[in-house]
Amino acid sequence: MAEIFEKLVYYFQNVPTVRYAFIVGIFIALSASLLGVTLVLKRFSFIGDGLSHVAFGAMAVAAVVGVTDNMLIVMPVTVISAVLLLATGKNAKIRGDASVAMISVGALAIGYLLMNKFPTTNNVSGDVCSTLFGSTSILSLTPADVWLTVSISIAVVIAFILFYNKIFAVTFDENFARATGTKAGLYNLIVAVIIAVIIVLAMNVVGSLLISALIIFPALSAMRVFKSFKSVTICSACLSVFCASTGIIISIIDGTPVGSTIVAVDIAAFFVFWIIGMVKGGARK
Amino acid sequence: MAQLTCENLTLGYEGKEIISGLSFSVDKGDYLCIVGENGSGKSTLMKTILGLHSPMKGKIITGDGLLQTEIGYLPQQTVVQKDFPASVREIVVSGFQGKCGIRPFYTKAEKRAALENMKRMSVDDLQKRCYRELSGGQQQRVLLARALCATRKMLLLDEPVAGLDPKVTSEMYSLISKLNKEGITIVMISHDIEAALRYSTHILHIGGDVFFGTKEEFKRGLFISDRSLFNGGEGNG
Numbered sequence: 001m002a003e004i005f006e007k008l009v010y011y012f013q014n015v016p017t018v019r020y021a022f023i024v025g026i027f028i029a030l031s032a033s034l035l036g037v038t039l040v041l042k043r044f045s046f047i048g049d050g051l052s053h054v055a056f057g058a059m060a061v062a063a064v065v066g067v068t069d070n071m072l073i074v075m076p077v078t079v080i081s082a083v084l085l086l087a088t089g090k091n092a093k094i095r096g097d098a099s100v101a102m103i104s105v106g107a108l109a110i111g112y113l114l115m116n117k118f119p120t121t122n123n124v125s126g127d128v129c130s131t132l133f134g135s136t137s138i139l140s141l142t143p144a145d146v147w148l149t150v151s152i153s154i155a156v157v158i159a160f161i162l163f164y165n166k167i168f169a170v171t172f173d174e175n176f177a178r179a180t181g182t183k184a185g186l187y188n189l190i191v192a193v194i195i196a197v198i199i200v201l202a203m204n205v206v207g208s209l210l211i212s213a214l215i216i217f218p219a220l221s222a223m224r225v226f227k228s229f230k231s232v233t234i235c236s237a238c239l240s241v242f243c244a245s246t247g248i249i250i251s252i253i254d255g256t257p258v259g260s261t262i263v264a265v266d267i268a269a270f271f272v273f274w275i276i277g278m279v280k281g282g283a284r285k
Numbered sequence: 286m287a288q289l290t291c292e293n294l295t296l297g298y299e300g301k302e303i304i305s306g307l308s309f310s311v312d313k314g315d316y317l318c319i320v321g322e323n324g325s326g327k328s329t330l331m332k333t334i335l336g337l338h339s340p341m342k343g344k345i346i347t348g349d350g351l352l353q354t355e356i357g358y359l360p361q362q363t364v365v366q367k368d369f370p371a372s373v374r375e376i377v378v379s380g381f382q383g384k385c386g387i388r389p390f391y392t393k394a395e396k397r398a399a400l401e402n403m404k405r406m407s408v409d410d411l412q413k414r415c416y417r418e419l420s421g422g423q424q425q426r427v428l429l430a431r432a433l434c435a436t437r438k439m440l441l442l443d444e445p446v447a448g449l450d451p452k453v454t455s456e457m458y459s460l461i462s463k464l465n466k467e468g469i470t471i472v473m474i475s476h477d478i479e480a481a482l483r484y485s486t487h488i489l490h491i492g493g494d495v496f497f498g499t500k501e502e503f504k505r506g507l508f509i510s511d512r513s514l515f516n517g518g519e520g521n522g
């Protein structure tokens with residue numbers, strides 16, 4: 001145990017990229033967890049999945065075009081897709097779902113095609129894998145990456161706090177909110193844009209296939225045990241940060257892929273909360 | 286001027302008419318019951334009044350100091366709410382959201398008023414409880430308290446007693462009656478014609494024969510025609 005601890009301390013003190021990865025991981029986990037409840041309860045999860053695939057496609061395009069900063073392409077494309085998906089998804093439920101499926105699978109296919117047709121490195125399957133499942137690239141972050149990610153995460157958290165009450169009202173009962181003068185459409189839009197931003201951010205850590213897990217698992221776990229919106233939100237934020245740090249530490253020690261390790265820890269936490277919820281529920285009855 | 290006037294409304298979805306040529310008005314302090322078979326368009330009418338759905342023809346005019354966004358609403362329950370983690374207090378105070386505009390947080394006064402409304406509906410001792418763990422009657426009272434935060438003038442209630450047992454149902458009716466006596470205009474959808482005749486001042490029957498008029502006129506129509514319960518005479522609508 002002491003050995004492992006020393007190894008960790010050594011890494012943190014002497015390898016700046018490990019420090020960066022840790023900071024970035026924590027901030028992304030924090031911002032990703034905030035909208036989990038809304039995503040689950042608003043049946044927005046399908047948008048989350050769709051968007052992560054769109055982000056993957058955009059990433060591939062960015063790589064092929066060869067822009068220096070992927071974000072310049074990926075961020076606007078994902079945000080615009082979020083707005084479009086929301087618009088189609090709302091007007092006709094079934095057609096909305098189908099269009100999400102079309103867009104997301106289409107984006108996956110095109111992305112994969114592009115990456116094979118115009119390989120930027122000679123390890124195509126490695127590139128694809130790291131875009132889908134997150135990569136060790138989290139260990140090659142530059143200070144500039146760290147600043148950008150941390151500032152966007154903080155912006156997301158501030159936006160969430162400012163819109164917290166509105167998001168609650170619109171998530172709990174959109175019709176009531178709309179009828180009594182809340183601009184539900186606007187706040188839905190804001191939620192979708194925030195989700196898009198989070199997905200693009202989180203893609204660096206866990207990859208596009210695992211993003212939904214990062215967003216949804218902490219919320220699902222918290223909902224097992226806590227009963228108010230505020231306590232669920234606070235709990236899922238803390239849990240998400242805890243799982244991300246634990247996951248990153250394990251992956252440093254064990255050399256496992258960062259993204260899937262974090263998600264695995266999230267899943268383990270979910271089972272713990274599930275059991276706690278059962279015990280608590282049983283005790284009450 | 287009436288608080289709410291519907292003029293020659295035609296309602297429907299995607300070009301298909303459900304109700305046509307409907308006119309009626311609601312004055313301050315009225316207690317209007319909307320009755321009619323399932324699927325006759327009662328909920329649709331209510332959503333149209335609230336501005337959630339647009340009419341195919343005709344218009345809805347609010348007056349006598351009432352704005353459209355000042356109408357409180359008790360919806361038919363939706364599935365999403367069933368597993369929503371929310372405390373009673375969070376839900377009730379969210380009734381003020383419409384008045385917040387871009388202000389991010391509720392004021393102290395709004396939180397106090399929310400507590401007042403919880404007391405009025407006798408759910409103040411439940412304020413930290415989880416909404417989804419309450420009984421049906423308690424849930425309805427919580428939603429009423431929220432609606433009271435959104436309005437002091439008019440409440441629209443969509444089948445507020447559906448699924449409640451007889452005792453809770455009659456408690457619910459007397460609560461609503463009490464609010465009406467305090468000066469809040471009530472528009473309620475109900476299946477229960479007996480209760481409608483007991484508590485309301487006006488009746489609107491849609492689907493099949495359309496009737497709008499006072500309770501007394503409705504009763505007279507019933508006695509004269511003597512065919513079925515719903516066969517009211519042509520009202521002044």
Ligand SMILES: Nc1ncnc2c1ncn2[C@@H]1O[C@H](COP(=O)(O)OP(=O)(O)O)[C@@H](O)[C@H]1O
Nearest residue numbers: 298299303321322323324325326327328329330
């Ligand atoms: N969103 C919708 N799209 C299309 N048709 C609808 C929709 N909602 C309700 N309807 C139809 O409109 C009619 C009236 O529905 P509703 O207003 O809910 O009736 P009620 O509340 O009187 O039972 C029904 O035939 C129903 O199938």
Ligand SMILES: [Mg+2]
Nearest residue numbers: 327328329361
């Ligand atoms: Mg109905």
